[in-house]
Amino acid sequence: MARRFEYAQAEEIRDAFARHGxxxxxxxxxxxxxxxxxxxxQDADLFIExxxxxxxxxxxALLELGFPLNDEQVAEIERGKDFVQLKSGPFDLDxxxxxxGIEDFEQAWRRRVDVEGFPVCHPDxxxxxxxxxxRVKDREVLPRLRAFRDYWVERNR
Amino acid sequence: xxxxxxxxRRDEWRAEFDAAARRSLRTRFRYAFLHTYKPVLDDxxxxxxxTTAAYREWCARNxxxxxxxxxxx
Numbered sequence: 001m002a003r004r005f006e007y008a009q010a011e012e013i014r015d016a017f018a019r020h021g022x023x024x025x026x027x028x029x030x031x032x033x034x035x036x037x038x039x040x041x042q043d044a045d046l047f048i049e050x051x052x053x054x055x056x057x058x059x060x061a062l063l064e065l066g067f068p069l070n071d072e073q074v075a076e077i078e079r080g081k082d083f084v085q086l087k088s089g090p091f092d093l094d095x096x097x098x099x100x101g102i103e104d105f106e107q108a109w110r111r112r113v114d115v116e117g118f119p120v121c122h123p124d125x126x127x128x129x130x131x132x133x134x135r136v137k138d139r140e141v142l143p144r145l146r147a148f149r150d151y152w153v154e155r156n157r
Numbered sequence: 158x159x160x161x162x163x164x165x166r167r168d169e170w171r172a173e174f175d176a177a178a179r180r181s182l183r184t185r186f187r188y189a190f191l192h193t194y195k196p197v198l199d200d201x202x203x204x205x206x207x208t209t210a211a212y213r214e215w216c217a218r219n220x221x222x223x224x225x226x227x228x229x230x
Contacts, residue, residue: 003192004190004191004192005180005186005190005192006187006190007183007186007187007228008220010187012223029186030189030190033185033189033190034182034184036174036177036185037174037177037180038173038174038176038185038188038189039189040179040189040190040191040192041189041190042191042192042193042195044189044190044195046164066201069203073203073205076205077205081205081206081207081211082208082209082210082211083205083206083211084203084204084205084206084207085203085204085205085211085212086202086203087198087199087201087203087204088203092192096209098209099209100209102214109190114183115182115198124195126171127159130226133213133230134229135216135225135227136214136222136225136226136227136228136229137224137225137226138229139229140225143171147167147170147171147174148170148174151171151174152174155178
């Protein structure tokens with residue numbers, strides 16, 4: 001079982017992805033937590049731009065971070081699956097190439113928020129994604145997350 | 158119109174948001190990320206799905222409902 005995700009590991013992602021030129025955004029509850037949302041979660045969710053060169057760069061960065069990907073798994077990431085779940089590396093990571101509720105990486109990228117060097121989806125995109133996913137756990141968190149969005153907008157006005 | 162209970166809940170959340178805003182990002186990480194075993198979900202080191210819809214469907218079919226990964230009715 002992977003250890004819990006720690007700040008130093010987020011820094012490792014940020015630095016390795018920067019070295020390999022990966023375009024990505026923190027999304028989901030982990031993204032909201034980076035923005036200041038107080039809650040708990042188990043893994044980090046990364047929205048990765050689905051493009052051949054970016055997919056390949058992400059695979060190289062993940063290998064460098066210590067994720068034990070075999071050749072077939074690397075090939076799958078390079079080809080561009082929509083969703084890849086990694087639970088055998090130094091921490092749990094979900095790679096989301098096509099999140100629910102977000103049409104286009106470029107638009108989300110333009111709306112991104114920089115938090116100490118971490119690229120994070122705008123709270124509106126995080127909320128849209130959870131609304132569209134429509135899972136029980138998303139519906140439970142949405143009222144408080146919407147309240148946080150209002151709070152965050154007010155603080156960052 | 159918001160009820161008194163909804164107002165109280167909003168006030169409580171705002172106090173939590175204020176408290177979180179006073180913490181460093183490093184401290185927020187320490188409080189936020191946990192790791193507990195999730196049956197089925199944690200039993201494979203790698204999974205991939207061609208579409209996000211296929212992942213959602215897999216979750217709905219295979220994970221215990223109490224994990225909350227199924228569709229909200």
